[in-house]
Amino acid sequence: MPRSTPRRQPPRNSPQKAAKPQPTAPVRLIKDPARRAALDVLVAVRTDDAYANLVLPHVLAKYELSGRDAGFATELASGTLRQQGTYDAILAACLDRPLARVQAKVLDVLRLGAHQILSMRVPTFAAIDATVELAKQSTNASGLVNAVLRKVAARELDEWLAVLVIDDPLDRAAMVHSHPRWVVEALRQSLQGVGASSELDALLTADNLAPQVTLVARPGRSEVDELPGERTAYSPFGVVLESGSPSAVDAVREKRAGVQDEGSQLVALALADAPLVGRDELWLDICAGPGGKAALLEALADVRGAVLVANERQLHRAGLVAAHGVRRVVAGDGASAPFAAGTFDRLLVDAPCSGLGALRRRPEARWRKKPADIAELVPLQERLLTAALRLVRPGGVVLYATCSPVADETRGVVESVLTSTAAELVPIDLGVPDSAGPIPGTVQLWPHRHGTDAMFMALLQRPLTDRPLD
Structure with missing residues (x-):
């Protein structure tokens, strides 16, 4: 048999060729970026003490979200944070273990799922399937998430509030x-x-x-009439923005007006x-x-x-x-x-x-x-x-x-x-x-x-x- 040709070794002290970096999927190709963005917000709030309204713009930009997708991610994150106490009471009734024993990242996903099922116009099957997929991407508890959210979906929000009996009036209000x-x-x-x-x-x-977005015209720099929206009830300088982003308003971009x-x-x-x-x-x-x-x-x-x-x-x-x-x-x-x-x-x-x-x-x-x-x-x-x-x-x-x-x-x-x-x-x-x-x-x-x-x-x-x- 012919001898194999030995692999040629690079000369001593010669520079080694750098390994070719492996390509990573662009953010825009990530499956369901709106829900991923909402989860990122919850994680940032929990782990970094971030404020949702401050971290949201950065997360939306990261996932290149705009329009309806940005609105969906915003409502999903903000609404979940607002209703966290209510959802935790419902989730606790659907779990076979104390809520404190559920991993924090799993609880984040469960809360997002509960908000979609109970408070958003998302079909139940879509909310469960999408949240289970999100759990697969971020946790090892997709089975638990699937089982719990199916129990959550068995009742409407009003029905859950009726069956969760709490005698103390302040505890119930909470x-x-x-x-x-x-x-x-x-x-x-x-x-x-x-x-x-x-x-x-x-x-x-x-x-x-x-809350609605309210703009303020700064006197001597802008007029209320140049701001899009309905006049505020009590401030002579304010309007409630009808739609769109404040940054699209010329006076806001030029700092002659602001959000307030x-x-x-x-x-x-x-x-x-x-x-x-x-x-x-x-x-x-x-x-x-x-x-x-x-x-x-x-x-x-x-x-x-x-x-x-x-x-x-x-x-x-x-x-x-x-x-x-x-x-x-x-x-x-x-x-x-x-x-x-x-x-x-x-x-x-x-x-x-x-x-x-x-x-x-x-x-x-x-x-x-x-x-x-x-x-x-x-x-x-x-x-x-x-x-x-x-x-x-x-x-x-x-x-x-x-x-x-x-x-x-x-x-x-x-x-x-x-x-x-x-x-x-x-x-x-x-x-x-x-x-x-x-x-x-x-x-x-x-x-x-x-x-x-x-x-x-x-x-x-x-x-x-x-x-x-x-």
């Missing part, structure tokens, strides 16, 4: 409306503070409605229109990130010949304020801001808060927040409001605002600061019906009454007699 029990209790107490505890179910229901809840627009208006004696030249937003209120306040100040300064403690959030087009942005701790006492005429304290008034926009926040978070926030809120009163001149005004109706963060903070300082409470009149706050003269907006986030506002004035505020 399950039916998918809120942690402590949040239900806190919101009930907030409603009692304005004499309307009977509205609890309406408020919890409103929390689970996807009507309640937040009213916060800026409440400060700008507050009665003032004497000069009106220098305004401050002391907790300005991410910048929407600061941008509107700056536009209002410009029209009146005043100047707005935006202060934000965190550098990356200060960058977000600047990205709104705000010109004067300072990075500093609001509780010890780098400004001389008595500098400003008008000042906004949009305080860090629990955000329990904005659960429509951040559905996952209800599952993250704990009662201890509020206990930690209240001292900070009091320090910020007290510091703000030092920074305004005698006769200057400070608007304290939170996107939370919780008593500790609203009435409790304001009453504490009024007791410990010489500040005086000034009534706010925005002309918004049924908006009386827990302290006479304050304002409390509600999702179920006004279609806004549950914004609280209190206006405090430093007395004209320049007495110490401590």
Whole structure:
């Protein structure tokens, strides 16, 4: 037999030829990218503490989703997060093991399937088949997912809510409306503070409605009439976007207008229109990130010949304020801001808060927040409001605002600061019906009454007699 020719070896120290990379499937070829995108959002929220509304645009771009596919992925992810508590109760009834023993990634898939079956216009067989396929791609539990979702599909959502018997009224409200029990209790107490505890179910229901996109025309830079949509009920600057993306609106792209809840627009208006004696030249937003209120306040100040300064403690959030087009942005701790006492005429304290008034926009926040978070926030809120009163001149005004109706963060903070300082409470009149706050003269907006986030506002004035505020 002829000898085989030996394989030729490369010369010593000669460069080796790099292995040819294996091609990977383009994202657009991934099967069912909309459901994969929704799952990615749930995983990011669970593992990275991401906010769904912030991570969604990146995930939609990753999977090259637009139009109806983007809308499907958005509703699937956001709706699943909103209804998580309800779905968990139903899934627990369909499992042969405690919910805590189900792998987190499997539970993500089960929740997505439950939302399609119980709350979306997806045919049952399609919802189950597609979710089982998703489980095959991401877990080793497709059999479990198939079996459980078939049990889920045996009843409509209303039937499930009827058969899941819970005697305690607050526990039942928590399950039916998918809120942690402590949040239900806190919101009930907030409603009692304005004499309307009977509205609890309406408020919890409103929390689970996807909010409409609201645009704001920044005065002196754009006109409301150039924004597409129906005028807002209470803000003279707002419209509810009829359809499409805000980025398709010229004024939004050019930063002459922005996306802003009507309640937040009213916060800026409440400060700008507050009665003032004497000069009106220098305004401050002391907790300005991410910048929407600061941008509107700056536009209002410009029209009146005043100047707005935006202060934000965190550098990356200060960058977000600047990205709104705000010109004067300072990075500093609001509780010890780098400004001389008595500098400003008008000042906004949009305080860090629990955000329990904005659960429509951040559905996952209800599952993250704990009662201890509020206990930690209240001292900070009091320090910020007290510091703000030092920074305004005698006769200057400070608007304290939170996107939370919780008593500790609203009435409790304001009453504490009024007791410990010489500040005086000034009534706010925005002309918004049924908006009386827990302290006479304050304002409390509600999702179920006004279609806004549950914004609280209190206006405090430093007395004209320049007495110490401590």
